[in-house]
Amino acid sequence: MPKLLFRSIPCCTFLALIAAWVSAFTLLATGAEQSSSGRSPNVILIFIDDMGYADIGPFGNTEVKTPHLDKFAKEGMKFTSFYATPVCSMSRACLMTGCYNVRVSVPGVLFPNSTVGLHPDEVTLGDIAKQKGYATKAIGKWHLGFQPEFLPTKQGFDSYFGIPYSNDMGQKPARPNFPPLPLMRDDKIVETEPDQSQLTKRYTEEAVKLIREQKDNPFFLYLPHSMIHFPLFASADFKGKSKMGLIGDTIEEIDWSVGQIMQTLQELKLDDNTLVIFTSDNGPAARTAAPLRGNKGTSFEGGVREPCIMRWPGKIEAGSSCNQIAGNIDMLPTLAKIVGAQVPTDRVLDGRDITSLMFTKDAPAVRDTHLYFNGGSQLVGIRTGEWKLFLGGIPALGNKKKKGEALVGPSLYNLTKDLAETTNVAAENPEIVERLKTAAEKHLAEIKANQRPAGQAKASE
Template sequence: MRLNGVVQLCLTVCSWCLLVSSSLGQVQPPNIIVILVDDLGYGDIGPYGNTLQKTPALDRMASEGLRLTSFYSAPVCSVARAQLLTGCYGARVSVPGVYFPGGGQGLNPAEKTVAEYLRERGYRTACFGKWHLGDQPEFLPLQQGFDRYLGIPYSNDMQRRAKGGADPVVPLLRDNAVDRLLRDADQSEITRLYTEEALRFIRESGEQPFFLYLPHTAVHTPIWPGAAFRGRSGNGRFGDWVEEVDWSVGQILDELRQRQLDRRTLVLFTSDNGPWLIRGADGGSAGPLRGGKGSTWEGGVRVPTVAWWPGRIPAGRSTDRIAGTIDVLPTCVELAGGVVETERPLDGRSLTPLLFAETEAAEVSGRQEVCYSLGGDLRGVGRGV
C-alpha cells in the first residue's frame, strides 16, 4: 500500500529529527552542588558586608552570580537539613527539632529526598559532611538516595566517650561504617577531608551528571580551623574557619572551571541557620538582623545565600524576593528534567524563574510568604515582595 504524501512527509521529518538528535547528542542536565555551612550568620561573609575575615572565593562567586538576600532556612540544624532535602517544612515531615546521638529518630526513609529524585534521573549522588538527620543505619545517607557518604552523623559538639576511651569522640563515617573516631583536635582536618572527597567525586563523575551535597561541619562550635588557617583572619578562630570554608569553595569552583564544567553546573552556597550568638566570639554575626540560631527572629532563619552558574545566572545581581531551603528540591528536580510526585505535599517552589531573571522587573518568585516555626510550632508568617 502506498503512503500518501502527508504521511511520507511526516516520516521524512521524523527521520531527520532522529538523525540530528543522534549527531548532536541529548542535552545533558546540569550538575548540581549544594554547599551548606553550619551556623554561618547573615553578616559573616564578604558578599553580605563582613570585613573581619577575607572571603575572596565567595566574593568572586557573588560577583559572577546572584545573591539571594531574603533566603530563609530554619532556626536549628536538623530541621534545616530536612527542609533542604525534602522540599517541605520540618513539621510536615515529622522533623520538629534537633536530633541527638542514639535517640533512635531520624528522617523517615519513606520521604523522597532530592538525592532520590536525581538518582532516578541518572545522576551520581554524594554527601560529604555533617548529616544530622538520624545516626541509626536506617536513617543514614545511603538509605536516603546518596551513592557515597563521608562525614559525621551529627554536630561536632555531640561527642561521646568510646568504650574504654578517655576522650570524648565523634565518629567519622564512610558510607555506613565508622571510618575512624575523631577527638577534638582531629576536627581541624575535617574541612580539608570533605573538600578532597568532593573534588575526587567531581573528577570521577566524568560525563555523568552529578549531585554533590556538601554540608560542612564548620563553623559550628567547637571551632577547629585547619593548621594552615589558624591566625590568618582578623576575627579569631571563628574567622579563621570561615576563611577555610571560603578556601574550600574556591577549590570547588576552580575544579569546575579547569574541567570546563562551570557552564554546566549550578552551585548554591547557603547556611543551615543563623549564628550561635551565645557562643560569643565563636558564634558569628547576624549583621543587621535581630536574633540568631534557635530563634525565629530574622537573624535566626535568614541566611546568606549565593547562586552561581556562569552563562545561565546573570552575573553580579541580587534579589530580595523570598526564597528558602524548601525550594531546593523542586528547583533541582526541574533542572534535571524530572517531575515532583503530585501525591506528595510540597511546600517549596522552583526558583528557576528567579535565578535566570536578567533584571529585577523580570523576577518571578514562586512564593510571597515564609513560615517561622520552632519546635514544630508555627510562630508566625512573613510576607515579602
C-alpha cells in the same frame, strides 16, 4: 506577533527568534535545563553550619577575607531573603524534602541516641537526582538520623563521607556521656573522634575527588560542612590568620574550600555546565547577626535569614541579586526542574520551583509567604510580602522566658522599612495582624492535616 513587527525583523534575527522559541518550548516540555553542550547539568550544594547572614564578604563582612566567595557572588546571584530555620536537623529536613520540618515530623535537633529520623519513604534531593541517573554523594554533616535506615545511603545518595550529626556530639570536649564522635564512610564508622582541624580539608578533598571521578557523567554533590559549628577548628594553614579570631579562621577556610571546588570545575571544563549553590542552615551561634536581630535558636531574621549565592555561567546573570522570598524548602522542586525529574505527586510540598528567580531579572515572587517554626516545632510567625508577624510575642521565639517576664501580644514588623525588627507596629495595623494571623492558622491546619510521620528505628535484635 503583529504583522508590522513580523515584517520589520531581519531574516537572520527572525530565525534566531524561532530557534529560541523552539528551545524554550523544549525546556517546558522536558522540564530540564540543558547546557549548550546538550549535557545534563551538574549541581553542587554547599551547606554551611551556623553561618550568619553577614559572615562573608558578599553580605557585608569586612573583617574576614573571602576572595573566592566574593568572586563567586560577582559571577552569580545573591538571594537576600533566603530562609532556613533556627536550628540544625529541622533545617536539613526542609532542605532535603521541600517541606517544613513539621510536615515531615523531624524535630529541631536530633541527638546520637535519637530513635527517630527522616522517614525512608520521604523523597530527598538525592532521590530526585537519582531519577535521572545522576551520581549522588553526600559529604559532611547529615543530622537526619544516625540509625542505619536514616543514613544518606538509604536516602538517595550513592555514597557518604562525614559525621552524621553535629561536631559537638562526641565525647570531646563537653559530652562525656555520648558515644565517641563517628566519622563514617557510607554506613560504616571508619574513625572515632577524628582530628576536627582537618575536617574542612578532608571534606574538600572528597568533593574534588567526586568531581574528577564523575567529570564525564552528571552528578549531584551535597556538601554540608561541619564548620562553622562549635567547637571551632581550623587547620594550621588558617588558624590564627584572620582578624576575627577562630571563627574568622574557620570562615576563611570554608572560603578556601569553595575556591578549590571552583578551580576543579574550571580545570575540567565543567564550569559552564554546573550550578553551584552556597548557603547555610541557621544563624550564628552566640554571636551577633547584625544588621539583623537575633541569632541561632530564634526566629528573628538573624536566626533564619541566610546568605545564599547561586552561580551558573550563561544561565544566572553575573552580579545580580534577588530579594524575593525563597529558602531551602524550595531546593527540591527547583532541583527537579533543573535535572528534568518529577516531583512527588502523592504528597504535599511546601517549596516551589524558583528557577524563574534564578534566570530572570526582576522576576515576580514565586511564593509570597514564609512560615517560622521554632526549635520546638511550634509555628511562631509568618511573613507575607513585607510584613512579618510574631503570633505569640517575643518569648515564644525560642528564647527562655525570664522570671517575672510577661508574655507580650502579637508583634508586627515591616521588613522593608525595618529589617532589624526594632519597631513593633501591630497596634497601628490591626487589620494586617488579623489577616496574617488568619493565614497562619489556615497554613498550620493544612500542614497538620497532611502531616507525615518521622522514621522510627527498628528495634535491635
